[in-house]
Amino acid sequence: MAQILVVDDSSTVRNEVGDFLKKNGLDVTLAVDGRDGLAKLKADASIKLVVSDVNMPNMDGLTMAEKIRSELGNAGVNIVMLTTENSPLMKERGKAAGIKGWIVKPFKGDAVLATFKKLVA
Amino acid sequence: MLTRSLQASLSTSAESCEIAVVSQLPEIEKHETVILTVSSYLFRLMVMIHFKSDASTMDHIARMNGMQAQDMSKQSFHDAIAEYGNLCCGILNRDLGAFFPHIGMSTPNFIGGQCMTYVEMLDCAHIQHFKIHVNDVSIFHVSLCVSAYEELDFVVNENEESANTGELELF
Numbered sequence: 001m002a003q004i005l006v007v008d009d010s011s012t013v014r015n016e017v018g019d020f021l022k023k024n025g026l027d028v029t030l031a032v033d034g035r036d037g038l039a040k041l042k043a044d045a046s047i048k049l050v051v052s053d054v055n056m057p058n059m060d061g062l063t064m065a066e067k068i069r070s071e072l073g074n075a076g077v078n079i080v081m082l083t084t085e086n087s088p089l090m091k092e093r094g095k096a097a098g099i100k101g102w103i104v105k106p107f108k109g110d111a112v113l114a115t116f117k118k119l120v121a
Numbered sequence: 122m123l124t125r126s127l128q129a130s131l132s133t134s135a136e137s138c139e140i141a142v143v144s145q146l147p148e149i150e151k152h153e154t155v156i157l158t159v160s161s162y163l164f165r166l167m168v169m170i171h172f173k174s175d176a177s178t179m180d181h182i183a184r185m186n187g188m189q190a191q192d193m194s195k196q197s198f199h200d201a202i203a204e205y206g207n208l209c210c211g212i213l214n215r216d217l218g219a220f221f222p223h224i225g226m227s228t229p230n231f232i233g234g235q236c237m238t239y240v241e242m243l244d245c246a247h248i249q250h251f252k253i254h255v256n257d258v259s260i261f262h263v264s265l266c267v268s269a270y271e272e273l274d275f276v277v278n279e280n281e282e283s284a285n286t287g288e289l290e291l292f
Contacts, residue, residue, distance in 0.1 A: 010200055010203065010204045010207070011196070011197055011200045012186065012197065012200050012201040012203075012204040013204060015186075015197075016186070055228060057228075080289065083211075084207055084208060084210070084211020084212075084214065084215070084226075085211070085214075085215075086215045086218070087218065091292075094292075095292050099292065100291065100292060101289045101290055101291045101292060102289075102290045102292070103287065103288065103289050103290070104211075104215070104286045104287070104288075105207075105208055105211060105286065105287075106130075106208055106286055106287055107287060108286070108287030108288070111287050111288050111289065112287075112288075112289045115289050115291070
């Protein structure tokens with residue numbers, strides 16, 4: 001049962017983030033886009049944290065975050081965006097969807113590990 | 122601005138990365154190219170990262186991913202280069218966003234090196250080519266093409282750091 005769902009269309013980022021979290025004792029599930037992420041979240045009630053890219057094919061990360069709240073009614077899962085984007089407008093949209101935080105790529109695991117562990121506790 | 126983003130995305134901080142302007146691209150038809158666009162209603166710029174699937178490039182990309190070249194599939198090699206292009210243009214997008222709020226960037230796309238012979242047809246106002254050496258080995262060539270629809274003028278502080286990358290901003 002996973003604690004963290006990593007959603008990114010880039011296998012490089014999925015593997016980098018997933019491998020780092022696994023090495024640090026966290027259980028990880030990977031998804032390739034927002035649609036896949038939503039399906040995996042529906043199938044696994046143990047997921048406590050979603051770390052997601054914004055720009056992805058099929059369904060982007062912000063739309064996925066909105067659907068997590070509106071369709072799944074899942075207020076318990078924390079959502080953090082991991083993206084090259086730093087636009088205030090996008091952040092506002094994310095806040096409105098109830099996301100917990102925003103990380104500008106590249107991913108630096110050591111800088112966020114302690115917070116991620118708190119978010120899955 | 123571009124050289125800073127290229128250095129940050131195409132090499133690690135532990136490596137030496139030298140970027141030089143070159144007048145033309147060598148044997149470009151033998152390369153592949155990952156292309157990204159950053160644009161607003163005032164301008165469009167394209168960044169094209171040219172690379173070969175040769176041993177030195179494979180070694181470099183594998184090293185950046187913390188793996189051995191022989192363990193890297195062709196798909197993961199291409200995916201990694203696409204992601205580094207994405208990182209590079211993400212930095213440009215953020216830096217230019219300070220001056221042009223209505224700005225957006227594309228996702229990475231691959232084209233064959235032979236497509237570069239048609240770049241002149243885009244009638245860009247500015248085209249510049251770069252050669253990138255990492256640890257004294259030539260790894261990438263990069264082309265920057267800019268089209269402006271209005272007269273543009275802005276001042277970049279080269280010493281100013283880009284966004285705090287990698288840090289979690291909690292809401």
